[in-house]
Amino acid sequence: MDLALDLCLTYSWLFDCKMTDIFIRRPWEKAPHDWTDILCAMSYIELRDLVKGKVHSEWPVTLQAFSKSLSQTRGCLTKQWDSSITLSPSLQKGMSEKKRHEVRRMASLVGELCKEDGCNLIGDIGAGLGYLGQTLMSTFKLNVLGFELEDGNCQNWRMQRATSNNLQTRCLRVDTSSECTQILRDSFRQHHSSVSATDICADSKVQQGSFSEQAGENFTPSSSSSFRETDECRVCMVGLHCCGDLTPATLHQFHTIEECKTLVCLGCCYHRLSLDAHFGNFPMSSQFKSWYQDSASQHGCSINHLALRLACQEPKSRWLARTDGEMEKHCEHVAFRAVLELYSHRKGFNWHKKHRRLVGLSAFSSFETYIDAVLERVGDVEGLSISMVKTALSDTYTECKEFFSYIRWYDALQVMLQELLEFVILRDRQQYLREKGYLCQLVSLFDDKISPRSIAIIAQKT
Incomplete structure (x- = not known):
């Protein structure tokens, strides 16, 4: 299992970012240079194959090795x-x-x-x-x-x-x-x-x-x-x-x-x-402490709370059971929330929620509907007018839209690492x-x- 621990730390960029921080942290910049284009072009069928460990010959060798390494390391553990x-x-x-x-x-x-x-x-x-x-x-x-x-x-x-x-x-x-x-x-x-x-x-x-x-x-x-x-x-x-x-x-x-x-x-x-x-x-x-010290020192990173959070997310069986439409809707929801997080990160403030949940599922029908629902359920936005906030959020949405497809494959790779973690x-x-x-x-x-x-x-x- 020292190999499994080493593999987790090798791909720490997959757990070192919450999905809603994806436009802030831009984890794709740490991915192998030959992965991004092929991952963005993958259909949901191909992404499911990737998660299942079914590699395609046209994929980058390093991506195939990543998938195979996860399958071999997990083995039949239970x-x-x-x-x-x-x-x-x-x-x-x-x-x-x-x-x-x-x-x-x-x-x-x-x-x-x-x-x-x-x-x-x-x-x-x-x-x-x-x-x-x-x-x-x-x-x-x-x-x-x-x-x-x-x-x-x-x-x-x-x-x-x-x-x-x-x-x-x-x-x-x-x-x-x-x-x-x-x-x-x-x-x-x-x-x-x-x-x-x-x-x-x-x-x-x-x-x-x-x-x-x-x-x-x-x-x-x-x-x-x-x-x-x-x-x-x-x-x-x-x-x-x-x-x-x-x-x-x-x-x-x-x-x-x-x-x-x-x-x-x-x-x-x-x-x-x-x-x-x-x-x-x-x-x-004691054995894992010894392995962990060596691996963490070698990779310059550690199993942090973000890694532990990923470890307790839904297993791949649930992810694979989603329809294409459900996957698309999930990625859209993440994108809307990530745009909101990027805007607040740049402004240096947190949204003060008036309710336990910021918005309900019905608010995700469009980005405009989502923003209207958010602004109705938060307190004062640092003294800014509603129209100014809406305009700034719309500009941020346009800026991030080209990266929405990254959410699909980053989510799939996280599902693969979740099981190992x-x-x-x-x-x-x-x-x-x-x-x-x-x-x-x-x-x-x-x-x-x-x-x-x-x-x-x-x-x-x-």
């Missing part, structure tokens, strides 16, 4: 889990389609791992509204103790109903502190001692799914011990979409707390990770746990067209 459980109508209540998909798949995997590893307590980190916890209790008869930062979620009517079913949730900021470790350890021990042993061999209603060969080998839990009933507190720590620093904290606590035997964790919001001169929460593993983050976390001596695999758990952050980190203590 195993696949396609089984799911059936949710009763009462459990489904309040769940979105996305949440139902996630809970059905994750509960199936967690239930199987608990059976294999003899876990008798679930520690649900970032329990939210308790959807996963209630499902695990109802389907697998597991004891669940949830931890949630937001007090509002703990007091939610759904959580109150869940509490009546013995699903307990405690408000706690899970971090890497020794104080948090002590609270978690004491909570697990107290909760385990207060409930009777549960038979987790009950009928799980698992519906066996099919495994996709393209997505990797079938995932099989790799525990060194078969299931047994025990008085020992054995915790399966789970986290469904642990945001930002919550995933590294969860991995740390899994390692630190002896009672934690199994881990199933999906992270999200990588751009919220803490980064500093001493790495912060990326990279985590995310896998670099995930493989670093996998390596961190392996360095601690644990069995650890990356498992494709969700359909990424439904749930973009679909790769779970599975760890088991031997």
